[in-house]
Amino acid sequence: MILTVLLLIGLLPGPGVTASKENIAVRSRAVQSSTYNELADAEHAVDGNIDSNYMRGSCTHTMPETDPWLRVELPGVYKITSVTIFNRGDCCSERIHGAQVRIGNSLKNNGNENKIVAVIGPMGSEVIKTYKFKATEGRFVNIFLPGQRKILTLCEVKVYADEIFDPKSFYLHDKEDLDNxxxxxxxxxxxxxxxxxSAGFGLPLNAIDGNRNSDLMKGSCMRTQQETSPWWRLSLPRRYVISSVALTNRGDCCSEHVDGAEIRIGDSLENEGKDNPLCTIVSSIPAGQTEHYNCTDLLEGSYVTVVLPGEERTLSLCEVEVFGLPVARCGFLV
Incomplete structure (x- = not known):
């Protein structure tokens, strides 16, 4: 009975799925969207060498291009539970910011339409970052960097499967399994x-009414004055471990009013919650569309703040959805 339950919730591999507690990416086949020069081969991402100096010949590097990617092709299908990224340490650490980790069995669009399990945020001086998430089945692990004139460069990708279950270490990306x-x-x-x-439009509660209608005049969007660093804040009734946030942009006009917004999560009301840890930065959202953002780390807190840095800015959006699990006083998920 216990074995059946573990199989159902993805903590043990099912039929046809390989289990491993070792780095299953090492010496696998790797390909990338383009190669900058003779030092930049995709295979350097899986050569087992974590040297972060590009000139020593163990890092990858694409040409400047639209939506560059690197794909690791594993020797079998695994229930993958974490991916570790080794970034450049000699320079250019910011280039990987915004890259998506995608896992699955499809090669449609070179594998870049497989499931997103993590988004790489600003790494700063950090060279190594591990992303843990709910067990995800797949043979292909893609690092996909959306945007124009982007360069994807990194020095190693390690992939692990069948790791010990630890709820607090998970990226809870399966929003269909979680309540808003x-x-x-x-x-x-x-x-x-x-x-x-006087009209009652633009109120803060409009953004959490469960209605994604993107027309401000229909009464389900919020909007601030034009001001310096406008913000909107959600106060939750208790602390949660939060993994993802969805924002619905206006569709009637002014879709740029969310460009560059920061989503911050934590327990502090200092500076109106704008100094809490960063979940992610919103580049842009198409008019009337809903975009889901996976936090680069699991964050705990009772406040979710959307702030738009800059002078003479107006913040306007039509729905904010937050996905996570409550935290008990002892620090474990309940």
């Missing part, structure tokens, strides 16, 4: 646009 906890909270924002005070 934003519906349980209350909301406030830095200001209310003057044209909407």
């Amino acid at each position: 906890i934003a519906l349980r909270g209350t909301a406030t924002q830095s200001s209310l646009h003057s044209s909407e005070i």
Whole structure:
């Protein structure tokens, strides 16, 4: 009975799935969207050498291009539970910011449409970063960097499967398995646009009413005044481990009003919650669309703040959805 339950929730491999506690990427086949020069081969990502100096010949490097990628082709299908990225240490550490880790069995669009299990955030001086997530079946592990004139460069990719279950180490990316906890909270924002005070539009609670209608005048969007670093904040009734946040942008106009927004999660109200740990940075969201953002780390807190840095900015969006699990006082998930 216990074995059956573990198989169902993905903690043990099922039929046809290989189990391993070793780095299963080493000496696997690796390919990338382009190769910069003779030092930049994709195979350097799986050669077992974690030297972070590009000139020593153990790092990868694509040409500047749109949506560069690197794919590791594992020797079999695994229930993958974590991926470790070794970034460049000699220079250019910011180039990997925003890269997506995707896992699956499809080679459609070179594997770049497989499931997202993590998004690589700013690594700063860190060279090594491990991303843990719910067991995800696949043979192909892609590092996909969306955007124009991007360069994907890194020095090693390690892949692990069948690791010991630890709820707090998981990236809870399967939003279909989690409730939208934003519906349980209350909301406030830095200001209310003057044209909407009497009409009741643009209110902070409009962003957590469960309605993704993207027309401001339909009464389900929030909007601030034009000001310095406007913000919107969700207050949850208790602390949660939060893995992902979804934002719905306006569709009637002004889709740029969310460009560059920061999503921050934590327990502090200092500086209105704008100094809490960073979940992710929103580059842009198409008009009227909903985008899901996986935090680069599991973050705990009772406040989710969306802040738009800069002067003379207006923050406007139509729904904020937050996915995670509550934290008990002892520090374990309940």
